[in-house]
Amino acid sequence: MVELIKKLNKDGRSATEIKKIVADPGFGKVFTDHMASANYSVKQGWHDVSVKPYAPFQMDPAMLAIHYGQAIFEGMKAYRWPDGSVYTFRPEMNARRFQRSARRLAMPEPAEDLFLTMVQKLVETDNAYVPSGGDKSLYIRPFMFASEVGLGVRPATEYLFLVIASPVGAYFDPTKAVSVWVSTEFVRAAPGGTGEAKCAGNYAASLIAQAQAKEQGCDQVIWLDAIERKWIEEMGGMNLFFVLGSGDEAQLLTPELTGTLLPGVTRDSLIQLGNDLGYDTHEGKISVDELYESIQSGRITEVFACGTAAVIAPIGEIKSATRNIKVGDGLPGPITMKLRKALLDIQTGIAPDKHHWVYRLV
Numbered sequence: 395m396v397e398l399i400k401k402l403n404k405d406g407r408s409a410t411e412i413k414k415i416v417a418d419p420g421f422g423k424v425f426t427d428h429m430a431s432a433n434y435s436v437k438q439g440w441h442d443v444s445v446k447p448y449a450p451f452q453m454d455p456a457m458l459a460i461h462y463g464q465a466i467f468e469g470m471k472a473y474r475w476p477d478g479s480v481y482t483f484r485p486e487m488n489a490r491r492f493q494r495s496a497r498r499l500a501m502p503e504p505a506e507d508l509f510l511t512m513v514q515k516l517v518e519t520d521n522a523y524v525p526s527g528g529d530k531s532l533y534i535r536p537f538m539f540a541s542e543v544g545l546g547v548r549p550a551t552e553y554l555f556l557v558i559a560s561p562v563g564a565y566f567d568p569t570k571a572v573s574v575w576v577s578t579e580f581v582r583a584a585p586g587g588t589g590e591a592k593c594a595g596n597y598a599a600s601l602i603a604q605a606q607a608k609e610q611g612c613d614q615v616i617w618l619d620a621i622e623r624k625w626i627e628e629m630g631g632m633n634l635f636f637v638l639g640s641g642d643e644a645q646l647l648t649p650e651l652t653g654t655l656l657p658g659v660t661r662d663s664l665i666q667l668g669n670d671l672g673y674d675t676h677e678g679k680i681s682v683d684e685l686y687e688s689i690q691s692g693r694i695t696e697v698f699a700c701g702t703a704a705v706i707a708p709i710g711e712i713k714s715a716t717r718n719i720k721v722g723d724g725l726p727g728p729i730t731m732k733l734r735k736a737l738l739d740i741q742t743g744i745a746p747d748k749h750h751w752v753y754r755l756v
């Protein structure tokens with residue numbers, strides 16, 4: 395177990411203030427009273443692991459992360475269960491993805507134990523901020539960046555690894571379907587690039603396409619592959635699923651991991667859960683033309699995106715420069731909503747967890 399230096403924040407918010415925040419948290423606007431922090435240097439390895447008051451830090455204008463972009467992050471959620479305990483979901487997958495992201499960006503890889511301990515100690519300390527009920531949760535954001543000062547282009551020798559947390563409500567209104575814009579002008583990731591890593595630069599590069607989607611009246615952007623600009627990869631910050639057919643005979647398809655998609659924890663869980671619920675669920679390739687044709691012919695009946703923040707977001711309309719199509723009746727589909735409930739019920743302790751996915755934090 396990692397030794398932690400714990401400095402409690404005497405100036406944290408009052409219990410009344412916290413109650414008010416968790417009752418109506420919004421998304422990512424308010425942060426808890428503390429943060430977990432660890433330093434790394436080539437000389438000392440990981441050191442000064444602590445939970446300390448959430449506070450701004452001083453930054454040198456020549457800090458390497460803001461020049462050359464060595465910055466990675468993760469996103470997880472903690473749910474308050476009906477008995478008051480607090481659980482997160484498959485955190486070891488986030489810890490391992492964080493290590494892979496670090497490796498890709500030539501950064502040091504924090505041990506799984508360090509990652510899990512920092513998350514656990516922060517949530518224990520700020521337990522009062524974990525909301526209960528419905529779609530509410532505590533969003534946990536581990537992140538790491540190069541903190542060394544200098545201008546040489548090379549892997550930094552010093553890093554800061556922090557975990558912060560924010561009580562959140564639903565990311566999208568789950569009763570409504572989102573509209574998506576298929577980006578043919580911009581790509582998110584190319585073979586050999588950083589698409590599989592959760593690094594800050596991927597998100598910076600995606601913002602222009604997201605802005606274009608908004609201009610077209612859409613909520614999110616859909617990415618195609620970089621080479622042929624034909625194969626569907628993922629949506630904004632979420633993976634995609636397609637429902638073929640309907641009722642008990644329905645099948646699920648999700649784009650395969652080619653090295654340019656982010657391997658989502660939710661995606662992986664839904665492949666298992668889809669099969670558990672009796673829907674033949676597989677990974678494969680689907681082109682944008684095939685998608686339009688299959689929606690038109692009624693072969694594809696539902697489309698949804700999935701990720702930690704929104705869990706599952708139904709997609710009701712798909713637009714591109716040349717085509718515009720409604721998925722089904724444009725409303726959230728029954729299989730989408732069934733899967734959403736099945737996953738959320740496991741995450742919130744309502745349904746049994748036969749795959750040992752949940753992880754107790756408090």
Ligand SMILES: Cc1ncc(COP(=O)(O)O)c(C=O)c1O
Pocket residue numbers: 469628630631632633656657658659660661700701702703
């Ligand atoms: C680009 C991208 N794809 C997919 C996902 C979904 O991953 P997860 O289910 O692990 O949240 C995310 C969010 O982390 C993402 O940023």
